Amino acid sequence: MILAHLDLDAFFAAVEEIEQPELKRVPLVVGGDPRGRGVVATANYVARGFGIRSAMSCAEALRRCPQAVFVRPRGQLYREYSRAVWQTIRGVTPTVEQVGIDEGYLDIGEVSGDDWLEARKVAEAVQASVRAATSLSCSLGVAPSKVVAKVASDRRKPGGLTVVRAGSEASFLAPLDVRLLPGVGPKAEARLATAGVATIGALAELSDEQLKALVPGKWGRLMRDRARGIDPRVLEGPAEAVSISQEETFERDVADRDALHAELRRMAERVSELLRRDGRCARTVTTKLRYPDFSIRSRSQTLSAGIDDADTIGELACALLDRALQQRPDALRLVGVGVSGLEPFQQLSLV
Secondary structure, eight states, rough: OOOOEETTHHHHHHHHHHHHHGGGGEEEEEHHHHHHHHTTEEHHHHHHTTTTTSSBHHHHHHHHOOOOEOOOHHHHHHHHHHHHOOOHHTTTOOOOOEEEEEEEEEHHHHHTTOOHHHHHHHOOOOOOHHHHSSOOOOOEEESHHHHHHHHHHTTTTOOOOEEETTOOOHHHHHTTTTTTTOOOOOHHHHHHTTOOOOOOOHTTTTTTHHHHHSOHHHHHHHHHHHTTTOOOOOOOOOOOEEEEHHHHEEEEEOHHHHHHHHHHHHHHHHHHHHHHHHTTEEEEEEEEEEEEOOOOEEEEEEEEEEEOHHHHHHHHHHHHHHHHHHOOOOOOOEEEEEEEEEEEEOOOOOO
């Protein structure tokens, strides 16, 4: 089996650079208002040179780089580019597992016939096709397993390609920092550090007793297997969604009822679009509210028949919002619209 992990390089920022070429040479941050509580969604590689990283507060990003240019995320635009990317990839290697808007796994062996020289050519063809279709660059890791491919894709960014052949997984992983192994979070990293386990290779060499003392249970054994390059997971096809939703977090709390209604109707349009694309309708509409203290409330209504039109979804979502605000009429940090109880759309017969 030969798999690849693909990661679009600084995706949101790269899209903004395509749309606004003058941004290519400046420190670019895609995120919220640096004067508010926004966070960095991503930054281009110029900005990363100043130590700016995803999930950092925009205020901190501005402190590190006062000349940075901040732009608000444009989700719909990024989704359009993402769809173009994955459509292009499927033209090279049909079996893919998309795990995010900007990353996923590819079955390279399906096309290369499990020939490693051919696998490299397929990976290069994927990179060239994505660039030709969208002007975006992507980094790929090619390996016998998901975990090794994931680590490998991050080794030569941006636009790199790293191939780890069967039998060399453990030696490839061994010298790398243990935090680079997928699944090793801050708590596990801290526990391992207390025992002097700083590299993936050191984790792979732990005995059962040592491992149990540091990371007890199945998770510890799973981590050690992955440190040895052992990962039996295969590509998974997309699961059929049981719900569809959209939500928006505001830069500043919003109390204006008309503004909240307008936002809900906008999201209802997108939910309706997704329903119709899949040929489905929904029987339950849900409105989600998050308050400044991060508490969440939701209100739902179930109908006797499925719906898919934006106007009806929007009207119900607004009514549910009003109902919730009657009980707690505070400003909101976030609102969302979701539908569930999905079923195939049935066209009514007139005969």
